[in-house]
Amino acid sequence: MSSPLNIHLEHYDGPLDLLLDLIRRQQINIYDIPIAQITQQYLDYVQKAVALDIELSADFVYMAATLIHIKSKMLLPRDPELDKIDPQEDPRKELVDRLLEYERFRSAAAMLQEKRMIEEAIWSNPQIQNFVNEDEGPGLAVTLFDLVKTFEQVLERAKHRPLYEVNKEEVSVPDMILFLKNSLRALPSGKTMALVPLFEQQRSRRAMICLFLAVLEMVKQQAIKLTQSESFGEIHVKRDTGFDEMQVTEESILRIEEEYKS
Template sequence: MQYSVKIDAFEGPLDLLLHLINTLEIDIYDIPVSEITEQYLLYIHTMNELQLDVASEFLVMAATLLAIKSKMLLPKYEDELDDEGFEIELEQDPRDELVERLIEYRKYKEAAQDLKSLEEERSMIYTKAPSDLSDLAGSVKQDTSELNVTLYDMLGAFQKLLRRKKLQKPLPTKITKQEIPIQTRMKEILVELKTVTGRKNFFDLFPYPERGHIVVTFLAILELMKRKEIHVEQEQNFADIFVSAVKE
């Protein structure tokens, strides 16, 4: 049974690399290629397990990282002189081009966020004469909740969930496959969230150990996030993720 879910949070391989650099608190000018490549490939592997469409540009970046990693493993020599006594120009750091692309991408991304903030600020301004709204004071409650969890945070939580349930190795027993529609699982999750008071821990939404049930549940949560029917919150990096239903 194949599921196809399109997530708007994917902005490209550079966006994923910046997320990893920020999460691992890495200096962008001195990237540990081995570590960042391992983490990047882990995310790609997770996307494939969830049967999410991985664009070719993600695979190209994976090949680029592996090439840089290979070059970093080559021995480095001190400055040498040729037969005529001139200094031989050694090859530059293989990470330089990638670092330049990341810095340039980060500039555009921050500029886009600034423009979005200005747009939101401008949208709150209306050219209208003052009106008496004293009767409406206190009757309108604005929803200030903000979705502060990205798709990459959700993929990281999914990896942690698999490690907790020890599903990397095949189960020793034979299990009859049972197909579970995503729409059915979405309804079950909404009912479960609406029956609890407050929010619920992300890991508590996976009561069954079967891999198929886990994958369907995770895709159902992503689809509910996309439809803005649930709130997903995380207070800080590496903290637990909490899920709650959006009040009608």
């Protein structure tokens, strides 16, 4: 018999992280999730965590209830005649949308983290501060946590504002890169622009997400730099060394759209 000390349980940042790992590990089509199978595997993980006295957040319990609810809805028989009158949406659709959105953010976060690690590995002259004017500090480096936290706050506020009807919205990440370039080009050289008002100008959640991904892409290409004047302060954006060189060509549009496919 194996010792309980040999039991290893994977750590996940949240329930969506766990679900994505279950789906990817078994090469399941995310648009056609076998909900009964995934629900059982999810509950097995939760039960093992409880047995090992590992504390899980309330999000894990809520997701377990959501999966059971979806499973029960899919097991209920549906009258074909009623479907003709009122077609029922796939009960899994909302969960699939959440998983896809979470995966996009996770990929973008990984890209930004990789860039940060590369920058930290580059040697810099510690005496450079002797040549910086006290009134011209470079500003604090903005972490991924700061950026994502700001974006979450913008999305939360957007839930309570009036809704706009936008038909067949075709906004994309390349569109938002052009929007950012034009906004910054209008500023005097060296000046910064607050990031939150740029998000709040957008008329839909999709546009906000595309703008968020555009910010990550431009940071990656060193076209823009994110700064804060103080810890936990408002994030500002300004031109970086690669701003003028970054061109939104047909080739780059295809690459960006493939990388941030939604």
